[in-house]
Amino acid sequence: MVSLDSAVLARMEKGGKRYEVLLDPTLVEGFKANPENVNLDDLLAMDEVFHDARGGERPTEEAIERVFGTQDISTIVQIILEKGSIQLTTAQRKAMVENMRQQIIHHIHTQAVDPKTKSPHPKTRLELALDESRYSVDPFKRLEEQVKDAIAKLKPLIPLSFESIRLAFKVPGSAYGSAHRILQPYHQKSGWLEDGSWACVVECPAGMKADLIGDVMRRSSDTEVKEL
Numbered sequence: 310m311v312s313l314d315s316a317v318l319a320r321m322e323k324g325g326k327r328y329e330v331l332l333d334p335t336l337v338e339g340f341k342a343n344p345e346n347v348n349l350d351d352l353l354a355m356d357e358v359f360h361d362a363r364g365g366e367r368p369t370e371e372a373i374e375r376v377f378g379t380q381d382i383s384t385i386v387q388i389i390l391e392k393g394s395i396q397l398t399t400a401q402r403k404a405m406v407e408n409m410r411q412q413i414i415h416h417i418h419t420q421a422v423d424p425k426t427k428s429p430h431p432k433t434r435l436e437l438a439l440d441e442s443r444y445s446v447d448p449f450k451r452l453e454e455q456v457k458d459a460i461a462k463l464k465p466l467i468p469l470s471f472e473s474i475r476l477a478f479k480v481p482g483s484a485y486g487s488a489h490r491i492l493q494p495y496h497q498k499s500g501w502l503e504d505g506s507w508a509c510v511v512e513c514p515a516g517m518k519a520d521l522i523g524d525v526m527r528r529s530s531d532t533e534v535k536e537l
Contacts, residue, residue: 311336316354317401318362319386321393323376329362330386331355334395334405338449341390349383358385395449405448409455413446414439416456417463420514424470429516438466472515475537476522480507484529491524510537 311333319337320329331354332340340347349356358373360366370380377385397405414435422429442462447455463469475497480488482505495511502508513521518536525532 310350311352311354313354318396319389319393320396321389326368326372326376327360328368328373328376328385328389328393329359330357330382330389331359331362332386334401334448337390337395338451340386344383344387349386352386353382356382358382397448402448406446409448409452410439410446412452413455413459416452417460417469419517419520421460421469421471422515424468427472427515429519430467430469434467435463438463441466470515473512474515474518475510475512476518477535477537478509478511478525479533480509480525481529481531482506484532487528488525488532491521491528495521 311331313331315333316331317334317337318329319332320327322328333352333354336347336352340352355362358368360368368376373380373385377388379385414432417435418429418432439459439462442459444459444462460469478488478492479502482501485507488507488509492509492511495513497510497512499507499509511521522534525534
C-alpha cells in the first residue's frame with residue numbers, strides 16, 4: 310500500500326460535489342489499461358472514497374451509490390480516472406517528471422550505442438540532447454512508449470544505434486549463484502566445465518556490455534569474458 314505522502318489525488322466532480330481517491334502514481338496507467346493486473350491494496354493509499362481526502366470528509370453510502378451505481382471500490386476508481394483527473398502538487402509533478410526523465414535516459418543509455426565508437430553515449434550527453442529536443446516527459450505515460458518517442462526526437466541530434474552483442478562468461482563455480490542471477494535475463498546457453506567452472510553465453514544490448522561485465526566481475530574477479 311502506497312503511503313499518504315507518496316499518493317496522488319484522483320478527483321471527479323458531479324452534482325457540485327467532489328469525489329476523491331488517493332492512489333499510487335506508478336500504478337495508475339497500469340490500472341487504467343487493465344484493472345485486473347493491479348492489486349487494489351497496492352494501488353490505494355486508503356480503501357475509501359472522499360469528498361475531501363486531505364480534510365477527511367467522506368460521502369454517505371447513499372451518495373456513492375447514486376453517483377457511481379456501486380459500492381465496489383475498483384469500479385469507482387475506474388470511473389474517477391475515466392471522467393476525472395489526477396491532481397498533483399507542484400512538488401509531486403516535478404519529482405515524478407524528473408524520475409521518469411531519468412528512467413528514459415537510463416534506458417537509452419543501456420540500450421543504445423554511438424555507431425562510430427560502439428560505446429554508450431554518456432548520460433550527460435543524452436540529458437543535454439533530450440533538453441535540446443524539447444521532449445515533454447509525461448509522468449503517467451508508459452516508459453516504453455516514452456522511450457520510443459524520445460528516441461525519435463534524439464536521432465536527428467545524436468547518432469544512435471541499437472545493436473546486440475554476444476558475450477561468453479567463464480565463472481568460478483563458487484560464484485555461480487550470483488553470476489547466474491545477473492546473466493539469466495540474457496541467457497542463451499550454459500553448462501559446467503570439467504574444471505568446475507560455469508560457462509554461459511548471453512546476448513544483450515551493446516550499451517549494457519560494460520555494466521554487465523562489471524556486475525559479474527564484482528562478484529568474482531576471476532571471471533573470464535570474451536565477446537563472440
